[in-house]
Amino acid sequence: MSRRGKLSIIIVAGFLTISLLAPVLPLEDPYRIDLDSIKRPPGLEHPFGTDNKGRDILARVVYGGKISIGVAVTAAFISALIGFGVGLVSGYYGGVFDSVVMTVVDFFLSFPSLLLAIAISIVLPPGIYTVMIALSAVGWTSFARLIRGHVLTVKEMPFVDAARTTGCSDFRILLRHIAPLCIPLALVLMGIKLGGYILTEATLSFLGLGAQPPTPTWGYMVSANRAYILSAPWMVLYPGLAISITAFCFNVLGEALRERYDFSSDIH
Amino acid sequence: MLLVPLMFAITLFAFFLLKALPGDPVLGLVGERADPETMESMRRELGTDKGFVGQYAGYLKLLLKGDLGRSYYTNRDVLADISRKFPNTMLLAFAAMLVTVPLGTGLGFLSAVSAGGRSRFLERLIDTLSISGLSIPVFWSAIIIMMLFSLKLKLLPPSGTGGIRFLVLPAAVLAIPAAATLARVTKTTVLEILRMPYVTTARSKGLSALRVQLVHVLRNAVIPIVTIIGLDFGSYLNGAVVTETIFGWDGIGKFTMEGIIKRDYPVIMGCIITGTLVFVVVNLITDVIYHYLDPRIRLNVKKG
Numbered sequence: 188m189s190r191r192g193k194l195s196i197i198i199v200a201g202f203l204t205i206s207l208l209a210p211v212l213p214l215e216d217p218y219r220i221d222l223d224s225i226k227r228p229p230g231l232e233h234p235f236g237t238d239n240k241g242r243d244i245l246a247r248v249v250y251g252g253k254i255s256i257g258v259a260v261t262a263a264f265i266s267a268l269i270g271f272g273v274g275l276v277s278g279y280y281g282g283v284f285d286s287v288v289m290t291v292v293d294f295f296l297s298f299p300s301l302l303l304a305i306a307i308s309i310v311l312p313p314g315i316y317t318v319m320i321a322l323s324a325v326g327w328t329s330f331a332r333l334i335r336g337h338v339l340t341v342k343e344m345p346f347v348d349a350a351r352t353t354g355c356s357d358f359r360i361l362l363r364h365i366a367p368l369c370i371p372l373a374l375v376l377m378g379i380k381l382g383g384y385i386l387t388e389a390t391l392s393f394l395g396l397g398a399q400p401p402t403p404t405w406g407y408m409v410s411a412n413r414a415y416i417l418s419a420p421w422m423v424l425y426p427g428l429a430i431s432i433t434a435f436c437f438n439v440l441g442e443a444l445r446e447r448y449d450f451s452s453d454i455h
Numbered sequence: 456m457l458l459v460p461l462m463f464a465i466t467l468f469a470f471f472l473l474k475a476l477p478g479d480p481v482l483g484l485v486g487e488r489a490d491p492e493t494m495e496s497m498r499r500e501l502g503t504d505k506g507f508v509g510q511y512a513g514y515l516k517l518l519l520k521g522d523l524g525r526s527y528y529t530n531r532d533v534l535a536d537i538s539r540k541f542p543n544t545m546l547l548a549f550a551a552m553l554v555t556v557p558l559g560t561g562l563g564f565l566s567a568v569s570a571g572g573r574s575r576f577l578e579r580l581i582d583t584l585s586i587s588g589l590s591i592p593v594f595w596s597a598i599i600i601m602m603l604f605s606l607k608l609k610l611l612p613p614s615g616t617g618g619i620r621f622l623v624l625p626a627a628v629l630a631i632p633a634a635a636t637l638a639r640v641t642k643t644t645v646l647e648i649l650r651m652p653y654v655t656t657a658r659s660k661g662l663s664a665l666r667v668q669l670v671h672v673l674r675n676a677v678i679p680i681v682t683i684i685g686l687d688f689g690s691y692l693n694g695a696v697v698t699e700t701i702f703g704w705d706g707i708g709k710f711t712m713e714g715i716i717k718r719d720y721p722v723i724m725g726c727i728i729t730g731t732l733v734f735v736v737v738n739l740i741t742d743v744i745y746h747y748l749d750p751r752i753r754l755n756v757k758k759g
Contacts, residue, residue: 290460294464300693301692302696305696306468306723309718386590390592390593390697393697395715406592406594409592409595413598416606423599427592427599431587431595434590434591435587438589438590439586
């Protein structure tokens, strides 16, 4: 993997570790309202400043990272799981099921994904689980398509015939002989897609469809604080930077994975 | 071909959404103390006694007549509002495209061409720029750009709908991620073409590098690039929701967002159906352009 790819893994892993360790780090309580110190600019006491309710922005960005990265990674994992299952069955059995599934996949892949995610988010009550469901519902398709394509080549290999001759059931062949060969592929695609998940999660939160206040998420912080952009720009600057840097690192990682495993650029 | 099942799926989804909402419309209309007979005749009149399939058929019939219902809040006809706001969104999208296409293809082309050169600095710089463009959330860049150019420098109005002065900032914001995507696609396409035998032939017969790049490479890159520009139109629709809201641009995106905030379901569904239609039509246009640009496909059409 390229040097940039490795560096981005280290940065993202660092972000994740800090977010997960947040409760034991010497941070302020991200929920504590302190009306004596509202809109303090960044300084020694509050490295990222405070917001209009006197809450420490650094603490809120760190705690928000746990939710934002956590939701994105979980959603990517669920997408991979659904797409993996659908792709396996679709590629192995083919036929009508395959045609129907691939039509659905084509539809999802070409439709403006944010509109779809919004439509799903408004039916369900807002919150992190809704965001996960919306992201997964939009995201599983590219996994399904990739895995299906791979299954189509793998199932023609001699060892599958050999397994069948020894009397393995379809289920066993799929699970024990074909699926293990597809797992690395799904993991690589997950790495490629994570940057996009971070951004969509942030956008849904920005629109107020994600975790509800006072829970800190990066997207919602930008949205709620944007009225103070002139008097306290740090309130908007730092959460936005957190999103951008995280998404950037994931995207560089994705690029590195793409080059390393020779993925064509047409997998959106 | 995809149009019919696509619209069917979207309307079915819209209908499920409206059905999933709590509350009985008949009860809401007649009040809680109405006698069962009145409610029964009301149900017959409104068609809510017809069961799911019957109701869906009625809904489709209304849709075909262009009736998207009325907003819960303003009681205005949703279709009338959408047709008034639609040109604004298209104007914004085309303004963004005007920035995106030269910027994206230009940067992508430069990056690909400099990839084979001695110094790979330019390639690295453009690649970093394009990944950044994809990583910065639109809602954030919109706010930052608005702060810089309208609030601090006071060069352009921060929000509103109108002439070119109002158009510049939202179009620029919308163009950033689109140009980044286009630059990456252009780069991969051009790199692939540079490996083609006919490029080697062109070089070996002594053509200048510039001529090879412009005549032999760029012309062949146009086809896949046009396809991507069309396919990527969805990203304008995605971006418009956020961009229009922040810049107060009176288009479909802002309308969608207002609908979401107020849970104004007829408005939301109207916007989603419009978005789908636009998307389908743009894909169709892209297909036509694609066929026109690629003589091989054109020939096939004539034959068959």
